[in-house]
Amino acid sequence: MYIAWIVLASAVCITVESHRNSHIELRSLGGNVLVPKKGIRTIGDLRQTLERKYKAPVELYRQGTPLNNAESVDYDNAKIDVMVTLRGGMRVQVQTMMGQKLEVEVDPNETVLEFKKKLSKKQKLPVDQQRIIYEGKMLQDNKTLADYNIKNNSVIHMVLRLRGGHE
Numbered sequence: 001m002y003i004a005w006i007v008l009a010s011a012v013c014i015t016v017e018s019h020r021n022s023h024i025e026l027r028s029l030g031g032n033v034l035v036p037k038k039g040i041r042t043i044g045d046l047r048q049t050l051e052r053k054y055k056a057p058v059e060l061y062r063q064g065t066p067l068n069n070a071e072s073v074d075y076d077n078a079k080i081d082v083m084v085t086l087r088g089g090m091r092v093q094v095q096t097m098m099g100q101k102l103e104v105e106v107d108p109n110e111t112v113l114e115f116k117k118k119l120s121k122k123q124k125l126p127v128d129q130q131r132i133i134y135e136g137k138m139l140q141d142n143k144t145l146a147d148y149n150i151k152n153n154s155v156i157h158m159v160l161r162l163r164g165g166h167e
Contacts, residue, residue, distance in 0.1 A: 022036065022037055022038070023035060023036055023037055024036075024037055024040070035049060035053060040073060041072060041073065042069060042070055042071060042072055042073060043060055043067045043068060043069050043070070043071045043072075043073060044069030044070065045073070046060065046073055047060055047069065090105070090106060090107075090108065090151065090152035090153075091103050091104065091105050091106070091152060091153065092104055092106055092145075092150060092152070092153065092154045092155070092156050093153060093154070093155045093156065094119065094155075094156050094157075094158050095155060095156070095157050095158070096123075096157075096158050096159075097158070097159050097160065102119075102122060102123075104118055104119065104122070106118070106145060106150075107145075108144065108145050108146040108150065109144050109145075109146055110144060110145060111141065111142060111143065111144055111145075112132055112139040112140060112141050112142070112143055112144070112145065113127070113141035113142065115132065115145060116130045116132060116141070119132075119158060123158075125160065128161070129160050129161045130158055130159075130160065130161070131158070131159045131160065131161055132156060132157070132158055133156070133157040133158075133159060134148050134150060134154065134156050134157070135148075
């Protein structure tokens with residue numbers, strides 16, 4: 001069996017092959033993992049096993065058609081595409097005023113303030129001096145990245161609040 005793994009928000013390829021009648025081998029750049037075949041008779045069984053293994057919901061397809069959970073798994077002649085929907089763990093590109101580009105891993109449900117704290121650690125800039133702009137809007141600290149519809153590979157601009165003047 002061969003499964004192409006398509007992951008939203010990250011480039012991960014996993015090949016799944018039948019292995020010595022007792023295991024399914026998951027092969028990726030990160031290394032190989034053996035999963036016992038025992039109990040995997042249907043597409044639903046395979047789906048549950050992959051969801052437990054990768055802690056994310058998956059959809060299984062053959063030639064673009066969704067597979068039925070009740071369908072039997074054919075280990076000898078199967079090519080299955082797997083799409084996983086990640087619940088977080090995306091990367092955004094941050095561009096500074098100086099033209100520097102940073103890649104930052106974020107969760108869509110984190111607040112803008114939490115995002116600024118990550119940038120503060122990377123750039124050694126105080127949170128209160130950062131202004132985060134996405135699609136021409138300055139982002140509010142108490143809102144989440146998802147509130148602004150920020151997606152994987154979005155480009156976010158960071159500018160600094162200018163201090164100055166005499167009071």
